[in-house]
Amino acid sequence: MEDINIVGTVDTPEIVLNKDDHTITFSGKSLPEDAASFYQPVVDWLESYRNEPFPCVTFVFKFMYFNTSSSKLLLDIICQIDEVHGDGHDTKIQWHYKDGDEDMEEAGEEFEEVLANSSIELIAD
């Protein structure tokens, strides 16, 4: 299984896999017009993760902004994580938002509403 290490740009987030504490952190802005191709490596990584899982993994989402195109892909990724959890693997999802940013808080809640197997921990920073 390959590592994930995507450097952030003005319109795409940094995505880093930390193998020491088993976290994958998404941070910054996600505004690409074509979010599907940008997030494909993450979708592929999650597919291969099912065959070679860590003892546990935490997905940390810390976005400042994301566009609607990214929103669709984030939904796919979060649902994919939920399926991995449903397979019996230990996965956690943390959704960070700046305290008072109601739109970002609500976005986290709306992702959680579609999950069948797991929950999202909402964290105000």
Add this chain to the structure above:
Amino acid sequence: MTKLNVSKLGYSYEMHKTLRKQKIILVYEGYFTQDITNAILRMTELNESFGGEEEMMKRKIFNVMVECLQNICKHADADHESEDKRNSILILGKTDENYFITTGNYIYKKNIPALEEGLKHINTLDKDGLKKLFKEIRSGGDVSGAGGAGLGLVDIARKSGRQLDYNFANIDDRYSYFPLQASIVSTLN
């Protein structure tokens, strides 16, 4: 010192005064690309006209700007035409109570019915209705018949908390001009 040639360059002063008077914060007229979009967003972030506005207000304006800019990229149909039709406009400005983001671009007449149906539908919905529609479209279904209105327009309506103003102005046999305006209530009032 050379005296300003008012007759030759006076339009600069007139335009400057007009922009100040109308409280226009930012205007871009031209061809929109992802690079231009990023540059406009960066200028919005750096602009000091939001002095005093809360951080969350700036975020809201930024979010609506993002979707309006990408909406232009999506709906501008005259890509292959001459500059007159190929170009679009984006204006960010302020009234006493609101910030407004206005876009304008040329669209094919044949694309109007679906877009108009979607916009009309969006404008009938309240906060919860918009939330429901957003989730439906995002998960791939479109059971509410939003038609040509994509996720972007629903998101603009949700974040602005106001109805969307729009129009379709006849240009010629193939094209109409599509101005769209989103308003956001300033927290300073």
